[in-house]
Amino acid sequence: MQTTAxxxxxLRKRYGRRWALDGLDLDVPRGSLFGLxxxxxxxxxxxxTCCAGLLQVDGGEINLLxxxxxxxxxxxxxxxxxxxxxxxxxxxxxxxxxFYYARLIGMTAADARNQIGELxxxxxxxxxxxxxxxxxxxxxxxxxxxxxxxxxxxxxVFLDEPMSGLDPREVNRLRDLLTRxxxxxTIVISSHILGELEMICDHVAFxxxxxxxxQGPLSAMVRRHHRLTYRLRPGNWxxxxxxxxxVQATWSFLPDKQVMEVMLDDEQRDPxxxxxxxxxxxxxxxxxxxxxxxxSDLERExxxxxxxxx
Amino acid sequence: MTATLWKNPSFRSxxxxxxxxxxxxxxxxxxxxxxxxxxxxxxxxxxxLVAMTSSHRLTEELWTGASRFVLFRxxxxxxxxxxxxxxxxxxxxxxxxxxxxxxxxxxxxxxxFPGVATATTMLVFSLKAWVFSLxxxxxxxxxxxxxxxPGVATALGVIGLAGWSAWYHVSSHYADAGWTFIFExxxxxxxxxxxxxLLRPGxxxxxxxxxxxxxxxxxxxLAGYLRLRRRDL
Numbered sequence: 001m002q003t004t005a006x007x008x009x010x011l012r013k014r015y016g017r018r019w020a021l022d023g024l025d026l027d028v029p030r031g032s033l034f035g036l037x038x039x040x041x042x043x044x045x046x047x048x049t050c051c052a053g054l055l056q057v058d059g060g061e062i063n064l065l066x067x068x069x070x071x072x073x074x075x076x077x078x079x080x081x082x083x084x085x086x087x088x089x090x091x092x093x094x095x096x097x098x099f100y101y102a103r104l105i106g107m108t109a110a111d112a113r114n115q116i117g118e119l120x121x122x123x124x125x126x127x128x129x130x131x132x133x134x135x136x137x138x139x140x141x142x143x144x145x146x147x148x149x150x151x152x153x154x155x156x157v158f159l160d161e162p163m164s165g166l167d168p169r170e171v172n173r174l175r176d177l178l179t180r181x182x183x184x185x186t187i188v189i190s191s192h193i194l195g196e197l198e199m200i201c202d203h204v205a206f207x208x209x210x211x212x213x214x215q216g217p218l219s220a221m222v223r224r225h226h227r228l229t230y231r232l233r234p235g236n237w238x239x240x241x242x243x244x245x246x247v248q249a250t251w252s253f254l255p256d257k258q259v260m261e262v263m264l265d266d267e268q269r270d271p272x273x274x275x276x277x278x279x280x281x282x283x284x285x286x287x288x289x290x291x292x293x294x295x296s297d298l299e300r301e302x303x304x305x306x307x308x309x310x
Numbered sequence: 311m312t313a314t315l316w317k318n319p320s321f322r323s324x325x326x327x328x329x330x331x332x333x334x335x336x337x338x339x340x341x342x343x344x345x346x347x348x349x350x351x352x353x354x355x356x357x358x359l360v361a362m363t364s365s366h367r368l369t370e371e372l373w374t375g376a377s378r379f380v381l382f383r384x385x386x387x388x389x390x391x392x393x394x395x396x397x398x399x400x401x402x403x404x405x406x407x408x409x410x411x412x413x414x415x416x417x418x419x420x421x422x423f424p425g426v427a428t429a430t431t432m433l434v435f436s437l438k439a440w441v442f443s444l445x446x447x448x449x450x451x452x453x454x455x456x457x458x459x460p461g462v463a464t465a466l467g468v469i470g471l472a473g474w475s476a477w478y479h480v481s482s483h484y485a486d487a488g489w490t491f492i493f494e495x496x497x498x499x500x501x502x503x504x505x506x507x508l509l510r511p512g513x514x515x516x517x518x519x520x521x522x523x524x525x526x527x528x529x530x531x532l533a534g535y536l537r538l539r540r541r542d543l
Contacts, residue, residue: 052382054543073385081382086375104383148379 005030005065005156005186006051012059013046013210020046022210023060028156028188028203033178035201035218036190037302043210044190045084048158051188052081065155077105081158082149088141090134094125097133098148105152112151119147122177124170139165146174153182159189163196175200194298198222204298208306224295228262228275233288241281247274258290315343329506337511342424344416345431352405352439353505357446357471359404364397365450365467366460368534373460378543390451390535394527397447398440405436438508441520445501446471448527452534455541478502501526 006028013021021043028034036044049055051062053070064070065078088097095116102112120126123143128136136144142165149157163171178187178200191197197204198218205215219225237260239253252261262278264271271294282289315321325346326335338346368390371377381389409432416423453470454463478500484493497503507519 049378049543054378054381056540056542070382071385072382076383079382081378083375083378086378088379089371089374089376101379101383104380145379 003030004028004063005032006188007063008047008051008060009063010060011047011050011057011062013043013050013055014058019210021050021057021060024207024210025212026205026215028186030186031184032186032203033181033201034186034188035197035204035298036188036207037194037197037204037298038190038207039306042207044207045160046210047207048081048160048188048190049083052079052083052158054081054083077107077152078154079156079158080149080151080154082145082160082162084160084164086145088133088144090132092133093129094120094131094133094136094144095129098144098151101148102151107152115151115153119150122173123147124173139167139170142166143170150177153185155184156186156188159187161191162189163191163193171196194302198298206302206305214305218298219295222295222298222301223263225271226264226266227295228264228271228278229291229293229296230260230262230278230282230289231291231293232258232260232282233290234258235287236285237287238281238285241285242278245277245281247277249274329509331506334506334510338509341431342428344412344420344423344428345435348412348432349435349439349509352435353442356401356405356439356443357501358468360401360443360446361450361467361471362464364401364447365454366463367397367454368393368451369454369457369463370460372455372543373458375543381543386538387535390455390531390538394448394451394531397451398444401443401447402437402440405440406433409433409436438516438520441523442501442505442508445504445523445526445530449474449530452530452532455534455538474500475502498522499526 004027006026008024008026011021011024011026012019020041024043024047026047036047038044046055050057051064051070053072062069065075067074070079092100098116098119099109099112102116103109107115116129117126120129123146125136125140125143125147128140133141133144142162146159146162149159162174166174175196178189181187189197189201201218203216204218204221206213206221214221234255237253237255239251242260243251247262248265250263250265252259252263254260262274264274275292275294279289279292322335322339325339326332329335329338338349341349371380371393377389384392409429413425413429413432416428417425449470450463450467453466457463457466478497481493481497481500482503484490501523504519504522507515508523510516
């Protein structure tokens with residue numbers, strides 16, 4: 001079995017004179033919840049729509065579920081996309097539209113009806129099953145577009161800004177669905193809400209100007225194993241005692257910001273043990289500890305990575 | 311009044327000139343008057359109806375992005391064919407649904423109204439008009455896949471319809487004059503070239519004409535598909 005659900009190599013896509021994707025490489029592990037992070041116009045939407053076969057590429061390779069370029073005939077029902085700005089047909093009724101989509105991917109009528117019921121319940125639209133799409137609010141339509149992407153339990157789902165337009169309760173529901181997805185289902189998701197991605201994703205890629213800047217497991221991307229940050233109250237910080245600890249690390253003391261950062265070397269042991277040592281010294285010295293954070297956050301890492309172009 | 315008109319030599323001569331075939335004119339003039347008027351209207355207006363109502367359907371789905379929920383689930387070719395078939399069915403339903411309305415007007419307003427014969431011939435004419443319109447449906451659907459804006463697609467459909475009709479008449483004029491072979495061939499790409507055969511009684515003319523019209527429609531659709539196949543959605 002393929003270990004990657006999606007492999008992209010040197011993908012290029014041009015709009016007029018502008019290259020939206022300029023040699024993008026990406027490896028999406030099978031079963032992962034893969035977050036795409038990038039500025040506006042970085043190429044996230046273009047990448048997803050190319051991979052779903054909705055855009056023609058100008059160069060490069062896509063290997064979708066081990067079957068090469070996306071082809072609805074060959075991969076019917078095995079992948080799905082929630083397009084960003086597409087509008088559902090307004091004249092159709094909610095249930096009928098979902099049934100039509102389900103039948104297109106070869107689901108039996110009975111299976112389709114059952115699954116549509118479950119999905120509509122999940123997105124809280126059960127009572128609107130017979131309503132025309134035009135009568136739905138913006139948020140309801142968004143929920144319906146999310147639901148259609150999960151019809152037939154595809155192996156790979158592209159979600160382009162799925163949280164946009166959802167209220168906090170629906171965002172919570174979506175987060176719940178994504179984290180409880182069937183084993184082996186791969187989700188590629190883009191969002192400007194990096195905190196959300198950080199909560200749900202296990203892999204992340206930074207994209208900028210149509211190229212991959214950095215990619216890896218979330219824990220590595222936010223340096224969860226290498227960085228400890230302490231927010232401390234002002235006072236006499238035991239700098240000497242801390243530096244004398246048997247810890248292979250780089251220390252940063254920023255009293256004016258009330259922050260102390262510890263960057264652990266690669267060969268350093270478990271950061272949890274290091275934290276225990278540091279906390280003991282701080283408590284013995286009577287330093288007030290307001291917050292301890294392990295690792296960085298996506299936003300900071302993204303800004304750092306795209307600023308340096310590493 | 312209708313009976314008087316029917317017997318009028320000028321009227322009969324006009325009908326003969328219109329279809330350019332004396333035996334077909336006799337056949338048509340033997341049908342109930344209301345059916346013949348209905349037939350004339352159908353063959354005149356159905357292409358326009360198609361251009362006005364169907365030419366923007368595909369473009370609209372591409373324009374709004376609705377097609378993006380579909381075209382990763384099925385191939386673009388299947389989508390084109392499905393849309394063409396769907397539009398054709400809707401058109402057939404509309405044409406058949408117009409029969410009772412027209413029939414009721416005749417029953418209410420005309421003396422000596424042959425109800426059964428009129429209904430039967432109206433049904434036959436509506437089916438023939440439907441087959442005739444398939445060529446236009448394919449053409450306007452194909453044209454619409456070359457543009458992005460539904461309004462432009464409708465305009466293009468109407469212009470295409472007028473252009474096609476004009477081209478047929480120009481081609482016929484020069485072809486009949488034995489001018490060049492090219493006009494003989496190009497007029498075969500116009501639906502009007504098959505209209506007379508489609509109206510004849512019996513299958514021997516109707517079936518080839520119908521198949522040619524369907525083929526024309528599919529050719530038009532294919533031309534649009536060739537654009538859609540490489541198009542960004």
